Amino acid sequence: MPCSNYPGNDVNMEVFRTMTEEDLREVGITSFGVRRQLKLAIGKLNMPEPVEQKHADDEPVHVPKINLEEELSAISDGRDVVKHLRAGGRPSTSQRQLLVRVAVATMVEKGGNGLWPTSMQKTEMAKLITKTYPSTQDTTEGLQGHEHYYHNGAGFIEYRLKTIRTKLKPEEMQKRRRSSSTAIQPVQPGADHSEEQLTSAEALMSPKDEEMVNWMRYTPPNKENKLKHVQYLKETHEYRRQFIEGGHDQRTATDILNMFPRFQDYPELVNIEFGIMYKDAQDNFITKWRAYRDAIIAIANKEYLAVRELIASFEDGNKDLCGLSSLVYMLHRSVNKTKSKYGSCTSSRRSGALLHLIQHKPLGTDVAGAVEGKEEEYRQPFLLALGQSSINPTQFFIVLDRMVIPAGLDLVPAFDRLFKIHYVFNISYSPNLQKFWEFVDSVIYKVMAPTKAKSQVRELGSAVRAMIDSK
Secondary structure (H helix, E strand, O other), rough: OOOHHHHHHOOHHHHHHHOOOHHHOOOOOOOOHHHHHHHHHHHHHOOOOOEEEOOOOOEEEEEEEOOOHHHHHHOOHHHHHHHHHHOOOOOOHHHHHHHHHHHHHHHHHOOOOOOOHHHHHHHHHHHHHHHHHHHHOOOOOOOOOOOOOOOOOOOHHHHHHHHHOOOOOOOOHHHOOOOOOOOOOOOOOOOOOOOOOOOOOOOOOOOHHHHHHHHHHHOOOOOOOOOHHHHHHHHOOOHHHHHHHHHOOOOOOOHHHHHOHHHHHHHHHHHHHHHOOOOOHHHHHHHHHHHHHHHHHHHHHOOOHHHHHHHHOOOOHHHHHHHHHHHHHHHHHOOOOOOOOEEEEEEOHHHHHOOEEEEEEOOOOHHHHHHHHOOOOOOEEEEEEOOEEEEOOEEEEEOOOOOEEEEEHHHHHHHHHHHHHHHHHHOOHHHHHHHHHHHHHHHHHHHHHHHOHHHHHHHHHHHHHHHHHHH
């Protein structure tokens, strides 16, 4: 037993459990290796008694016994959070952040693995949070409810741990770092990475496909032949998807519009194409947006101080534009200029991010000229809105590369078509609006799998659904 070797220093077991590395030096332990072994022994002696829990696979997992409510109640702000969550209230962003900080600090202190808890420990902590306070659960269909706190290397718990680790000194990080693979790749709408690329579309084009594609390409639509355009569009769908998605070279929007120009002068074809791809999602935005809009504005006005001024500016403006703008602001995070797999994220302000969704020009603007002169950073599709006031636009166009697709006089169907173009043309989301588009995609349209969306997106989705259900 270690303490029996140093009777002259009166080191009993109680004293031994409190000794630091400096204390071990003072009692004459000069070997670094011996000191490290003793420190590990002290750490094991001081670990809390584990409790055994059963999981779905019936494998026993040892985790420290943690009373989350007790930990929260130990701080003044935490007591307010406990009271709110006990009453069944959904946590605000600041309350959730405090809850995660306390949970992570407790796990780091008592878990035995420092800043690198195991995946199982993080999963158990996520489940403990949602079990202790059911109102914190992610209500996204198909999930257990804890995934926004931690799931498969992502979530609020993981983000908090990464934030703490970045504050470590490099030498300390080198000592304590463990190998991990928690990177999440952004989802590219419309792209199916589960199948190998097929041979080129041109090689697969049948004589009948070629005849129909050429007819659509060189025959502008009119009242007499619109039905034939729709029929041929449907019959050549498989070829077109292969042309857009299956080639070895990335097709640009200009390439696609040059091959299928009727998307430009008969925009309803975008809706038809998307409906063939995702029949169940075709009308989701048109039919559900009003309820989501009102809930988004209400939550933003209540919980997001930075958004209140924006909402106030829309008092006499377009309420749908107010809802979309509020959602951009709520899900935007001010960051320095960064680069992602799909391009640069150049906007650090909310107002700058909003320009990647909609840009306003006065009535009478030369639309083609405005698009030709647009800045290079606006690569992904966005809405160009014309009107006497930026809060009450009256005409909309979709800007795609340096080409224009008319989008009508109503923002809701214009936005609906803008979303669908990402899938129809296989275009990735703007990095500046990644979370915004993930919300629209996974929460409203329900095309993207919920588990693909980021934790903040799923959390806000749960809050919005809860507000809608309460009415």
